[in-house]
Amino acid sequence: MIDQLLRFKPILKQKIWGGEKLKTVLNKITEEDSVGESWEISDVRGDESVVSNGEFIGKTLKELLKNYKSSLVGESVYKDFKDDFPLLIKYIDAKEVLSVQLHPNDNMAKQRHDSFGKTEMWYVMQADEKSNIIVGFQKDSNEEEYLHHLKNKSLLEILNIDEVSKGDVYFIPPGRVHAIGGGVLIAEIQQTSDITYRIFDWDRKDKDGSYRELHTDKALEVINYKSQVSYKTDYVKKQNETTKVVSCVYFTTNVLPVKGKLSINHYEKDSFVIYMCVAGNVTFTYKNQIEKLTMGQTIMIPACLKDFVISSPEESELLEVFMPKH
Incomplete structure (x- = not known):
């Protein structure tokens, strides 16, 4: 039995779109600039979280799973996922807009990448004035229209853009086109997966002067062209109640x-x-x-x-x- 509350050492990720809020607002300790993500709890290969408190300090999440199994995650969770932790927990600071992207579902991710798919959600913790996110299409689209706008670098003409503020929640299923806009700080909950299909990256170059890879063909197989009236999740908070x-x-x-x-x-x-x-x-x-x-x-x-x-x-x-x- 694991008889303690567990904390983990954050895994900080530099990104070309990252900023300073993980340091200045969330007090993450780093000397690096352009830090875009803090992976709080991760079982992604090569980025396994390490316990930072108590009896298990220095142990990885994977080690705890292998040793304590259902005591750590629950009987039904262990039955379904065995020694793989199912979720990736992050904080994300977008100083600049992220690439326009989408993620594959479980079947596609398993076939192509031997990975879980990527269903995720965002909770907006802080947003600069007039900052926004891109999520979904304004109206139903199709492959022909999408490729036309992609070729002409006019995707924003058909994509939905929401101005956001603290407390806004968005659910992002596989296939939904999305991008976090500049000035937005979010908490992200997602499946354990690092698979992203990047479809447009604003023609910007990385620190080496190269364009980042686009995944146009792969994205075509999973993109969802259906629109919604609203993409934001409505809820009503009550103090001291979930x-x-x-x-x-x-x-x-x-x-x-x-x-x-x-x-x-x-x-x-x-x-x-x-x-x-x-x-x-x-x-x-x-x-x-x-x-x-x-x-x-x-x-x-x-x-x-x-x-x-x-x-x-x-x-x-x-x-x-x-x-x-x-």
């Missing part, structure tokens, strides 16, 4: 505004639970263990731990992430 914001076969995400002291139990869940602090600061107490989270920090509750206390002296906010029962 509200479901995204529920899919790959993960469930609740929002939990916290002020004061809350006793939490997860007896009905057969899953690990991850908390991302997206505003304020929160203290987790389990037995004699006390873990303080500030905005931009993350903690994992092993599946075998069912009771703990959350407290905050101010109005704070958590995302609560776990695997649904199948």
